[in-house]
Amino acid sequence: MNIRFDYAKVNPQVLEKMLEMENFAKSLGIETKLYELIKIRASQINGCAFCINMHTVDARKLGEEERRIYLLNAWREAPYYTEKERVALELTEYVTKISEHGVPDDLYARVRAQFEEKDIIALIVVINTINSWNRIAISSGKTAPK
Template identity: 50%
Template structure:
């Protein structure tokens, strides 16, 4: 894959603004581990290899288990996720696929059962931000870092 452009070089002020937006969202207090699952799931739905790589790596570095990362695409059928995580993941899918879902009341009621109104706003903004990053990286044909293969003994 050949990158098309580098948003970090071409539009540093816009990137800085988006990073600032995410910093403000993070200050809202949602669990970092939950945020990584949300960002990873939205990136899976959107097919953004750059962001999948980044958020899987970030989740691992924060102590997330390999199995929960692997099973994330099938979270509805796995007992590995808490009710709060399930509500956030359902809301993530609903908003990431908003043209298909229209953000149904059932998904809102589920998220409302686990999050305060302020947390719902933070979560919704987080989902919006990762969708912007996904679209930017897909449009730019951003290439994730590649580590050399590890030799098997």
């Protein structure tokens, strides 16, 4: 895909406000490696090459294990994720595809067993933020660097 337009040049306020949202999401206390796994997983679902590339690089810089990055799209079958990470990844999938099935009550109960409510809303904000970035990048034609 070729870039359709540079949204940051067309309207710099969009980038400014998205960065404000990103900084806010980062301030909510989600552990940094989990934060990046959420971003990678949502970006995989959405097919955002730019964001997948960015967040796998960021995860590596944080010391994330290669196999956990490689197997993220098959996290259910891979033994390398904690129960807390698993419920966060499942929540990521459901919130990213919310129009298909909503967020099931049994998932919410499992998330609540692992996270306090303040952390649940933090997860939802992180998931929504990466979904917004994905949609902007994909719609504008932003791709992974060569």
